[in-house]
Amino acid sequence: MITLTSSALDAVRTAMSNTSDPVGGLRIMVETGGCAGFKYSMGLVPEPSPDDAVIETDGVTVYIDGKSQPFLAGTTIDFVVALQGSGFTFENPNAASSCSCGKSFG
Known part of the structure; x- marks a missing residue:
């Protein structure tokens, strides 16, 4: 489905280790908005929602x-x-x- 590079995995691990809140994983979503029509949204969450696909990569x-x-x-x-x-x-x-900032796409 998706691939995270080793650099992205390291960044997520660092973010997870630096929070005091319980974290189960990283949620990635596409939302309406941004300068090209859709934008990416990411955040650490304690658990998946019922309709989430769950992908495990290197911990x-x-x-x-x-x-x-x-x-x-x-x-x-x-x-x-x-x-x-x-x-x-x-x-x-x-x-x-996509837009020049790389955070939205159409």
Whole structure:
């Protein structure tokens, strides 16, 4: 379904270890919005929702809600450190277009 690079996995592990809240995994969703029509949303959550796909990769659990699954199929998520800032990037084969910030797609 999706792939997280080793850099993305390390970033998620770091975020999980730095929170005092109970964390079961990382939820990734696609929401309406952004400058290209859809935007990615991510956050640490304690448990999956009933319709979530659950993906386990090298000790990191990822939850993807049912509505977002078709939009994210085949996506590779990376974590990049650059002069302009650090953050997650998405290489999504389902995106017909994307904005220059890489956080939204159409």
